[in-house]
Each structure stands twice: as C-alpha cells, then as structure tokens.
Amino acid sequence: MSEHPKDLFYTKDHEWIRINNHKGTIGITEYAQNQLGDIVYIELPEIEEEIDAGDEFGTVESVKASSAVFMPVSGTVIDTNTELSEQPEIVNEDCYGDGWMIRINITNIEDKESLMSAEEYATYLEENEE
Amino acid sequence: MSTTLLSTPFHDLHLKAGASMVDFGGWHMPVRYVGDKKEHLAVREKVGLFDVSHMGEIEIKGKGSLELLQYLTCNDVSQLQDGQIHYNVLMSPKGGFLDDLLIYRRATEDYFVVVNASHQEKDFEWITKQNEPFGAEVHFASHDYAQLAVQGPKAVDVLEKITEIPVRTMKYYWFTEGECLGVPAIISRTGYTGSDGYEIYFAPEHAEKIWNEILAVGEPHGILPCGLGARDSLRLEGKMLLCGTDVNDQITPLEAGLSWIVKLEKGDFVGREILQRQKEEGVSKKLIGFEMLEKGIPRHDYPIIKENQEVGIVTSGTLSITFNKAIGLGYVPPQFAKIGSQFEVQIRQRRALAQVVKTPFYKIERTS
Numbered sequence: 001m002s003e004h005p006k007d008l009f010y011t012k013d014h015e016w017i018r019i020n021n022h023k024g025t026i027g028i029t030e031y032a033q034n035q036l037g038d039i040v041y042i043e044l045p046e047i048e049e050e051i052d053a054g055d056e057f058g059t060v061e062s063v064k065a066s067s068a069v070f071m072p073v074s075g076t077v078i079d080t081n082t083e084l085s086e087q088p089e090i091v092n093e094d095c096y097g098d099g100w101m102i103r104i105n106i107t108n109i110e111d112k113e114s115l116m117s118a119e120e121y122a123t124y125l126e127e128n129e130e
Numbered sequence: 131m132s133t134t135l136l137s138t139p140f141h142d143l144h145l146k147a148g149a150s151m152v153d154f155g156g157w158h159m160p161v162r163y164v165g166d167k168k169e170h171l172a173v174r175e176k177v178g179l180f181d182v183s184h185m186g187e188i189e190i191k192g193k194g195s196l197e198l199l200q201y202l203t204c205n206d207v208s209q210l211q212d213g214q215i216h217y218n219v220l221m222s223p224k225g226g227f228l229d230d231l232l233i234y235r236r237a238t239e240d241y242f243v244v245v246n247a248s249h250q251e252k253d254f255e256w257i258t259k260q261n262e263p264f265g266a267e268v269h270f271a272s273h274d275y276a277q278l279a280v281q282g283p284k285a286v287d288v289l290e291k292i293t294e295i296p297v298r299t300m301k302y303y304w305f306t307e308g309e310c311l312g313v314p315a316i317i318s319r320t321g322y323t324g325s326d327g328y329e330i331y332f333a334p335e336h337a338e339k340i341w342n343e344i345l346a347v348g349e350p351h352g353i354l355p356c357g358l359g360a361r362d363s364l365r366l367e368g369k370m371l372l373c374g375t376d377v378n379d380q381i382t383p384l385e386a387g388l389s390w391i392v393k394l395e396k397g398d399f400v401g402r403e404i405l406q407r408q409k410e411e412g413v414s415k416k417l418i419g420f421e422m423l424e425k426g427i428p429r430h431d432y433p434i435i436k437e438n439q440e441v442g443i444v445t446s447g448t449l450s451i452t453f454n455k456a457i458g459l460g461y462v463p464p465q466f467a468k469i470g471s472q473f474e475v476q477i478r479q480r481r482a483l484a485q486v487v488k489t490p491f492y493k494i495e496r497t498s
Contacts, residue, residue, distance in 0.1 A: 064363075
C-alpha cells in the first residue's frame with residue numbers, strides 16, 4: 001500500500017501534514033476517510049486559535065459517529081477550508097488535496113520529529129490493521 | 131487475541147462484495163458496501179437488500195403458548211389473527227424492556243417470535259425459565275433460519291419475481307408461509323426502515339442462491355446490498371427504536387411513547403403494576419424526536435439543556451440523509467415534550483438549539 005503521498009508526515013490517529021517552512025496544511029488520511037464512511041459534517045476551529053500538538057482541532061462526523069481530529073504539531077490556525085461546510089464529502093473524495101482542513105503557522109517545529117514518514121505510516125497501518 | 135465472531139449464512143458473500151465488516155453484538159456484519167448515503171437513498175428511492183440473519187427466532191407452541199406470551203409481554207397477543215404480526219415488548223419485572231420483538235401468529239397455539247440479535251440467548255433463557263407454570267414448547271430456532279430484508283418502493287416488484295405469494299396485496303404487519311425461489315419461506319410485510327418492504331425467512335442452506343437471485347432480479351430496479359450503517363440511519367428516520375440504545379430495562383414502554391401497545395386490560399403480566407402506576411400518575415420522562423436548528427449532530431448520551439440545566443438526554447442522533455438535516459431521539463420531562471418546544475443539545479464544547487418535531491421523521495402512505 002504505497003499511495004501515501006511521500007511529501008507528507010503522518011500521525012498515529014491518521015492525520016497528515018504538509019510542511020512548507022513554518023507553515024503546515026493538515027487533513028486526514030485515506031485510511032481515516034475510508035474507515036469513517038460518508039462524511040456528513042465537519043467542525044473546524046476558528047482562525048487565530050492556538051492549539052498544541054496532540055490536542056483536538058476539530059470533529060469529523062459520519063452518519064454513525066463523530067471523530068475528533070488532532071494536531072500533528074503545535075500551531076496557530078491561519079486558514080480553514082470553508083468548502084467543507086457545504087461539501088464535507090470532498091474529504092472522502094480527495095483527502096490529500098481539496099479535502100485539506102486547516103492551515104497553520106507552526107509554533108514548535110520540533111514536534112515534527114514525532115511524526116511518521118509515508119513509509120513508516122504504511123508499516124504502521126500494516127501492523128495495526130485487522 | 132480477538133474472540134471469534136459469529137457469521138451469518140451470507141458472510142462470504144459480503145466479503146466477496148467488498149463490504150466493510152464490523153463486530154455488531156458479537157456478529158461479523160457488513161456495515162457498508164458502496165457507502166452509507168448511496169445505500170440509504172437506494173432504500174428510499176428504489177430497493178435495498180439487507181442480511182438480517184443475526185436476528186434471533188424463538189418458536190413457542192402448544193398448550194400454554196398464548197398464556198406464556200401474554201404473561202411476558204405488554205401488548206395483547208390474543209388480538210392477533212392467524213397470519214398477523216405485532217410489535218411487542220418482553221417486559222422486565224421493573225416495567226422496562228428486556229427486549230422489543232415481533233410476534234408472528236401462525237395459529238392459536240403456534241407463535242414465531244423475532245428478537246434482537248444481541249439479546250437472543252438472554253431472551254430464550256428468560257422465556258424458558260418463566261415457562262415453568264405454563265408448559266408450552268419453547269424452541270430456540272435461530273439456527274434454522276436465514277433472514278433477509280428487501281426494502282424500498284421497488285421491493286414489491288422484486289418480491290413478485292421470486293414468489294407466487296401475492297405480496298402486492300399482503301397487508302402491512304401480516305405474513306404468509308409459502309415458497310420463495312422454490313424454497314419454503316416465511317414472507318412478511320415488515321421492516322426496520324420506514325419504507326415499504328418485506329422480510330424473508332428460510333433455511334440457511336439456501337442463502338447464497340436466494341441472495342444472488344434477489345440481486346439479479348433487482349438489478350433493473352437499481353437494487354443495492356445495504357449494511358448496518360444504512361440500516362441505522364433509515365430506522366432512525368422511521369423512529370424505530372433500538373433496544374439497548376433508545377430503550378433498556380430502566381425505561382418503560384409508556385416513557386418510550388408506546389402506549390398503543392400497552393394493554394393493561396388484558397390481565398396480569400410482568401411489570402404491569404409499574405405501567406398501571408405510570409398510567410395513573412404520569413411519566414417523569416418522555417421519548418421525543420427533534421431536529422437541530424443550529425449546526426451540529428446530536429449523538430447518544432449528549433445532554434439536553436433547558437435554561438442552563440441538564441433536563442434530558444439524547445439516545446440516538448444522525449444527519450438525516452433523506453432530509454439533509456440533523457435529527458435525534460431523546461428523553462425530556464413531559465412539560466418539554468410538546469411539538470415545537472425548543473431546547474439545547476450539548477454537543478461537545480458548545481450548545482446548539484433544537485426543536486421537538488412530529489415523528490416519525492419519515493413516513494410513507496400505506497395503501498394496504
């Protein structure tokens with residue numbers, strides 16, 4: 001399973017982050033959107049919110065359940081994907097592209113060291129999947 | 131380290147169809163095949179096929195069978211005619227739900243009882259224990275039956291192709307025993323979706339043949355196999371209760387809004403005194419259906435708030451796919467239960483406004 005984009009970093013909770021200098025774009029992975037099923041509602045944070053690594057930044061809801069999404073690194077929210085409020089299903093369709101959720105200014109770049117590369121994430125999934 | 135899950139006779143077909151599987155009450159069941167939304171809409175607009183073989187069946191017959199059922203439940207079993215079905219509650223001594231179930235009457239002393247998957251062993255144990263003074267024959271029949279549900283406006287067209295039984299004129303909550311694709315079967319006009327449809331019971335060895343044939347016959351009608359995800363969103367729109375989630379042994383049928391199946395006049399039954407008292411004094415909480423007026427999806431156990439006080443609780447909630455709005459079921463004190471009454475639902479860190487609405491959220495006109 002090597003469809004995990006190589007330019008991204010991954011968390012154990014199935015979030016991804018694309019890092020450019022000290023800015024990050026965050027979303028959920030293919031595995032996550034597949035597990036959730038049809039996504040019907042997404043709650044995102046406010047601009048300027050400061051959220052620590054590992055803390056919840058929003059909620060993704062499918063028909064059956066709501067799931068929290070967590071910050072891969074600490075940062076300040078500078079943008080949220082407003083398309084997702086009308087069309088949450090974009091996350092199901094294009095989770096690494098148009099399904100991005102928030103953009104942040106990274107406040108602690110060292111947090112990046114605890115993330116997984118695409119290869120490590122692939123291994124992680126193999127070891128943990130049913 | 132995982133315990134072995136039970137499989138239905140259709141298990142391999144689900145895997146072959148690429149279904150996402152989950153542990154549902156100890157059963158390995160398909161939660162979805164192509165997507166919750168597509169499957170939900172297939173049932174509302176065309177036809178869907180569900181494997182519901184995890185449900186339990188208990189056959190109760192002979193002398194004492196009617197008396198036994200009358201004693202254990204709150205609805206009046208003696209009002210059933212041969213071929214008729216009713217919704218009923220297996221009562222707990224405290225007046226609550228041990229389980230909700232359907233009773234099919236084959237004859238005055240011959241009943242086919244369909245119970246929830248996760249409660250079937252406990253139900254059977256309880257019924258057997260209570261049967262001592264009645265002496266009826268109580269038989270755990272779940273292994274004898276595979277069960278499918280065909281649901282949606284086109285279900286009748288699909289059924290007509292697979293049985294000679296006059297399904298089109300079959301009345302809602304009635305059944306016939308006959309043949310389906312050359313195999314003995316019970317066909318009832320029942321379902322857990324709120325759409326028109328049928329449930330079919332037959333011997334497990336015919337599972338694959340019947341599943342494949344129904345999908346083939348249903349293809350021109352746009353049939354889709356549907357999983358538990360769609361089953362839950364459909365039943366919630368139809369305000370069908372989920373035992374263990376919306377009701378349990380701490381909640382009475384009167385609190386759950388089921389006074390139409392509580393027949394105190396039929397005589398003594400388990401839990402009757404509690405229901406009698408509630409009928410006289412009123413209930414302290416009532417099940418209501420509501421829709422969200424502000425953004426957010428209500429979920430099981432979210433608090434219901436009125437004037438900054440927690441007054442009730444959500445038991446089920448989802449984004450209704452048919453109506454594209456968030457809906458839920460929950461309990462509130464009777465004074466807040468009127469249609470149009472508003473309250474807030476605590477959704478994680480914030481509160482969102484909701485309004486009590488008429489239920490079921492989705493209802494069809496039934497001509498039969």
